[in-house]
Structures are given as C-alpha cells and as structure tokens.
Amino acid sequence: MSAQIPTPSALAQRFIAALSAQQFIASDGTTVTLDAMAPATFESALAILAGLTDYEIYLYLRDQLLELMVTTATVTPGTGLLPQHAKIWGVPRVGATAAVGYFLMASTATAPVTVPAGTAITVDGTVQWTTDNAVTVAAGATVSVAVTATVTDVAGNLAPNTVATLVSPVSGIGTVVSDQNGLTGGAPVEGVESWRARIIDEIRNPPGAGTVADYTKWAKDAGALVVNVVPAYTGPGTVGILFLASDYAVPSPAQVTAMQAAIDAKRPVRGNATVYAAEVVPQNPQIQLNPDTAAARTAVQDALAPYYLSVGLGGRVYVEALQAQISTAAGQKNTLVSPTQDFTLAANQQPVLGAINWGDAS
Structure with a gap:
C-alpha cells in the first residue's frame, strides 16, 4: 500500500496551527500571536507557500523511495x-539481437567457387544477411553457409526455404535459399x-559453483525465454540445459550453438554442460460446453493458453487445474472430456494450447 500524501491545503493548515501556537513579545512588551487565517496577510501567504513546498517534498520522497526498491524502480x-x-x-x-541461421548456396560452375566472408544476401532489398566466414563451394555442389542479419530485432527473422539473392552476384553461384530451420533469433531489447x-x-539466488540456478540465469542472460536445467541429463556428471527462445520458439541449430558458447564462457571449468533445443508440444483437450457459444469458446481458449505456458518445460499438467480454468471462464456446467488424468511432460517438452475438440465423448 502506497503512503498517503497530505494535500497542499492540509499541509498549509498544519503550518497555520503551528504558527498560531507561537507567541512573541513585541518591543512595547505586549504579547503577539500571529494569525495566518487572516486573509491577505504575510502569514497567510507563508502558509500557502509552505503547503505547496512541503507537498513537492512529499512527492519527491515518494518517487525516490519507489526507485530505491527493485520491485518498483523504473527506467x-x-x-x-x-x-x-x-x-x-x-x-x-539483454539488448536487441540479430537473427542467425544458414543459407544453402548451390554452385552452377564447373570449378570451385569461393564466397567471401561478409557477402550480403537479401530477399526483397529491405533486410540483408552476411556470411560469417568465407566458404568454398565445389563444382555443382550445395553448401550450407552460416549468416547473421545486419539488423537487430525480428526484421531479420526469415521463414524456412525462402529464396534469396546475393546483393553483389558471385559468378558460379546459382540459387540461394534459407535452410529448413530458417533464420531465427532476432529479438527486440x-x-x-x-x-x-x-x-x-x-x-x-546468489551465484554458486554451477548450480541449477546459475545455469538458468546464464541461459536467460543469453536470451532464453524458458529454461529447464537437468542434472545428470545424459549420465553422472553431466548437465542438460534445455531452452526455448523468445515467443516460445524452438531454437535453431545456430541459436543452440550461440547458447552453448554463452554457457561455456561462464560454466565451471569441470562443468560438463550441454545445451539442447526444447520442443513445443501442442495440447488438444476435448471439452463439452453448456451452452456451446462462440463467446464461451473464446473465453476458454483465453484461459487455457496461459495455463499451458505456465506449466513450463518438463512440468505436470493437472486435470483439476484445467477444469478450474474452464469453470472460471465459462461456468460450472462445462465438462473436460479429456485428458482424464494428470500427466508429466518430458524434460525437454513445453506444452502449448493446440486445437480444442469441442464435443462430448461420443
């Protein structure tokens, strides 16, 4: 609860009350009591000024106290x-990031062709990606080339199998297309x-010597949205770091490589930690609504979507929680037909709401 700040008028009344309690001996020996209630007097002007000044001090202190707390500080x-x-x-x-990934370059030449590092690629001329390293494409071969967007944010992301062109053509290079994973990882600040x-x-969670909290923090510092750290993931002495990128997207191989590099830079020397891309698993519950209306369906969808996301990687889905979400959104007369039992997802699986089957068990 925020502190109650007196109004300027209330603060002025405090000044008036304090002033009226003071008495002074005049040069002629008489006792004088100042009356700030009298209009158009110097004392009344002082009371108004004191009220406004004190009010500004209260506001400043309130705002500064809020800034001193991490939970309420601003930018x-x-x-x-x-x-x-x-x-x-x-x-x-975490600053804005540039999309990364791979383009497939096909050679039409009869001899090897070298594509220099920094070669620019574009689709429509608005966004460009440049090759990370120089590559040599054998005659008639197709090579996967690592690239990075020249801009940050989502503008550099690109769908899989998108045909592109070289900004400055390289003799002997024919088609250029994004691979099956597309270009991903571009995100805003x-x-x-x-x-x-x-x-x-x-x-x-103060830093430790490679605790679960440490690995989770390091992964999120490197841009992961959801992280599941599993000790002994592939055997004793190993650590599996499973993650999803922004917007619950499955990380591309290039993002996994970048995340592994970020973890390697911070993990303990003997920490055997390996990064893996997690999976997104759509959930398709069967629900019977009564009454079955478009508004009720929308309300149920809006309630279930965040619940599934809150389960997290390797979490457990509770039937009772699903029923509670449905009842809260659309009333008590609705039935969750399936699932009928609680279940736990694999350590690398993140549930998301898929397509709801609106009907009864028949």
Whole structure:
C-alpha cells in the first residue's frame, strides 16, 4: 500500500496551527500571536507557500523511495534507478539481437567457387544477411553457409526455404535459399519486467559453483525465454540445459550453438554442460460446453493458453487445474472430456494450447 500524501491545503493548515501556537513579545512588551487565517496577510501567504513546498517534498520522497526498491524502480531517463540496480547486481539488460541461421548456396560452375566472408544476401532489398566466414563451394555442389542479419530485432527473422539473392552476384553461384530451420533469433531489447525479474532472481539466488540456478540465469542472460536445467541429463556428471527462445520458439541449430558458447564462457571449468533445443508440444483437450457459444469458446481458449505456458518445460499438467480454468471462464456446467488424468511432460517438452475438440465423448 502506497503512503498517503497530505494535500497542499492540509499541509498549509498544519503550518497555520503551528504558527498560531507561537507567541512573541513585541518591543512595547505586549504579547503577539500571529494569525495566518487572516486573509491577505504575510502569514497567510507563508502558509500557502509552505503547503505547496512541503507537498513537492512529499512527492519527491515518494518517487525516490519507489526507485530505491527493485520491485518498483523504473527506467525513466534521468530519474529511473532500475539500471543502477542492475549494475549493482551485475544483471545487464539483454539488448536487441540479430537473427542467425544458414543459407544453402548451390554452385552452377564447373570449378570451385569461393564466397567471401561478409557477402550480403537479401530477399526483397529491405533486410540483408552476411556470411560469417568465407566458404568454398565445389563444382555443382550445395553448401550450407552460416549468416547473421545486419539488423537487430525480428526484421531479420526469415521463414524456412525462402529464396534469396546475393546483393553483389558471385559468378558460379546459382540459387540461394534459407535452410529448413530458417533464420531465427532476432529479438527486440529485453522488456522491462523481464529484466526486473532477472535482477530479483539474482538477489534471491546468489551465484554458486554451477548450480541449477546459475545455469538458468546464464541461459536467460543469453536470451532464453524458458529454461529447464537437468542434472545428470545424459549420465553422472553431466548437465542438460534445455531452452526455448523468445515467443516460445524452438531454437535453431545456430541459436543452440550461440547458447552453448554463452554457457561455456561462464560454466565451471569441470562443468560438463550441454545445451539442447526444447520442443513445443501442442495440447488438444476435448471439452463439452453448456451452452456451446462462440463467446464461451473464446473465453476458454483465453484461459487455457496461459495455463499451458505456465506449466513450463518438463512440468505436470493437472486435470483439476484445467477444469478450474474452464469453470472460471465459462461456468460450472462445462465438462473436460479429456485428458482424464494428470500427466508429466518430458524434460525437454513445453506444452502449448493446440486445437480444442469441442464435443462430448461420443
């Protein structure tokens, strides 16, 4: 609950009450009591000024106290202290990232063709990707070439199997197309609430020597949205780090490689930690609504979608929780036909709402 701040009028009345309690001895020996209630007097003007000044002080103190707490600090330029909290705790904001991935380049030449590092590729001329390294394409062969978008944010993401062209043609290179994973990983600067949550997590879970909390933090610092750290994932002494990228997207091989590099830079020397792309598993519950209306269907979908996301990687789906979400959204007369039992997903599986089957058990 926020502190109650007196109004300027109430603060002025306090000044008036304090002033009226003071008495002074005049030069002629008489006792004088100042009356700030009298209109158009110097005392009344002082009371108004004191009320306004004190009110501004209250506002300043309130705002500064809020900024001193990580839970309420802001990023307002000039006054927001969340960046300072982040600096103190060593949790920098995740900046906008560029999409990464692979293009397939096919040779039409009768001799090897070298494609230099930094060769620019585009689809429609608005966004470009450049090759990370120089590659040599054998005559008539097709080679997978690692690329990085020249811009950050989602603009550099590209669907799989999209035909592109070289900005400056290279003799002997024919078709250029994104591979089956497309170009992924382009994301905007981290949201304020996500940043705040990571700072709070750092405060609650101080760094250890490669604990589950450490690996989770390192993965999120590198841009993971959802992380599941599994000790002994492939045997004693190993650690599996399973993650999904922004918007619950399945990471591409290029993103997995980048995440592995980020983890390797921070893990303990003897930490045998391996990064894996997690899976998104659509859930298709069967629900009978009574009454079955378009509005009720929308309400149920809006309730179940966030619940499945909240389960997380390797989490457990509870039938009772599904029923509660349905009842809250559309009333008590609705039936969850399936699933009929609680179930736990694999460590690398993230449930999401798929297609709901609207009907009875028949």
